[in-house]
Amino acid sequence: MDFDFQTLPAQDRYRLLCSFVAPRPIALVSTCGPDGVPNAAPMSFFNVFSQDPPIVILGIQARPDGTEKDTMRNIRRDGEFVVNMCDMAIAQQMVDCGCAFDEAVDEIDITGLHHAPSYKIAPPRVAEAPASMECRVERLIEFPRRVIVLGEVVQMHVRDGCLDDQGHYLREGTYQPVARLHADNYIVSDQQFVLSETQDIKTRGRS
Numbered sequence: 001m002d003f004d005f006q007t008l009p010a011q012d013r014y015r016l017l018c019s020f021v022a023p024r025p026i027a028l029v030s031t032c033g034p035d036g037v038p039n040a041a042p043m044s045f046f047n048v049f050s051q052d053p054p055i056v057i058l059g060i061q062a063r064p065d066g067t068e069k070d071t072m073r074n075i076r077r078d079g080e081f082v083v084n085m086c087d088m089a090i091a092q093q094m095v096d097c098g099c100a101f102d103e104a105v106d107e108i109d110i111t112g113l114h115h116a117p118s119y120k121i122a123p124p125r126v127a128e129a130p131a132s133m134e135c136r137v138e139r140l141i142e143f144p145r146r147v148i149v150l151g152e153v154v155q156m157h158v159r160d161g162c163l164d165d166q167g168h169y170l171r172e173g174t175y176q177p178v179a180r181l182h183a184d185n186y187i188v189s190d191q192q193f194v195l196s197e198t199q200d201i202k203t204r205g206r207s
């Protein structure tokens with residue numbers, strides 16, 4: 001089957017893209033509301049794109065009525081957000097944070113998660129998250145119903161025990177991220193394996 005993306009309705013493009021560009025990592029994004037009330041929402045249009053500068057990217061779409069989501073409004077106003085990574089222990093809470101709660105509701109609190117203070121920015125991180133990245137907005141790329149947010153990571157917190165003593169490498173089995181497939185389908189990364197280049201692969205290209 002073949003699809004012309006210039007004529008295909010957006011919802012069909014969404015289904016196709018999200019079915020095949022998968023699994024996608026999930027950022028549980030925490031921000032501060034206008035009254036300082038914390039806000040948290042999951043975003044799977046998310047990834048890291050560079051370490052120098054350290055850049056993460058979010059794709060935040062408007063609500064069906066065209067208004068901006070709380071996360072986007074907060075990021076636009078304060079220029080700060082935390083990306084909290086998710087494992088199975090907080091997968092249900094992460095999904096629950098995706099409900100369209102009123103702005104006055106603190107999703108971290110209502111889902112039974114806890115706040116932990118950030119070091120460099122105002123929004124709290126999620127205490128239960130295996131890793132959290134404090135970000136400042138680097139730039140916003142505006143589309144009619146979506147904003148692509150580039151965030152520079154200014155501080156990273158990693159749960160005790162996840163890294164080796166030097167803080168260089170992940171200890172196997174200590175971090176099994178949950179990622180999104182399509183719709184309400186998720187997958188957990190619990191089957192790690194090692195794959196390296198075939199020994200003589202370089203010589204095969206030589207004549």
Ligand SMILES: Cc1cc2nc3c(=O)[nH]c(=O)nc-3n(C[C@H](O)[C@H](O)[C@H](O)COP(=O)(O)O)c2cc1C
Pocket residue numbers: 026039040041042043044045046059060061062068069070071072094095097098099100101180
């Ligand atoms: C796993 C998951 C991933 C999601 N990814 C995105 C996303 O990448 N972009 C987006 O705009 N909404 C995404 N959503 C929907 C938002 O989380 C949802 O609209 C939420 O209510 C927004 O909350 P807010 O108004 O507090 O920002 C996702 C929801 C779930 C459950």
